[in-house]
Amino acid sequence: MVLADISLPVVGLLFGGGIIAFFFLLGRFSGGNGADLVDWDPSGRAEQRRILDNEDTEQMLATTNRRRRAQGLPELTEHEVLQGLQHRRDQL
The missing domain is CATH 1.20.5 (Single alpha-helices involved in coiled-coils or other helix-helix interfaces)
Structure with a gap:
């Protein structure tokens, strides 16, 4: 028991x-370490993310400008978009 x-x-x-x-x-x-097993490279990942973000921004701006041209509106530049974002942030 x-x-x-x-x-x-x-x-x-x-x-x-x-x-x-x-x-x-x-x-x-x-063999290797944990970072190798999960393909973790912080410096490379940040650079890759920056490149992808820039490509996404360019594609979104091109699509927006294509739509604006079809509507007869003037195209936006990247500078104008950034100014608009800054203005909206300042209002918050």
Whole structure:
């Protein structure tokens, strides 16, 4: 009876410890590091994000200007869009 009361927590601790040991050893002996495994490069990622954001902005401005031309309105420049955004931010 006493053995049955003690064995469940012991088995649980051994199982949990085994899982922790497994992941520790897996991380210790696997090649590379965590950043390599998830292709994490903060400097490259920021530069890539900047490039994609610029491309998105250019595409949105081109689409807006295409629509404005079809309506007979003058085209917007990037400078005008930035001024409008700054004006809206100042109003908040």
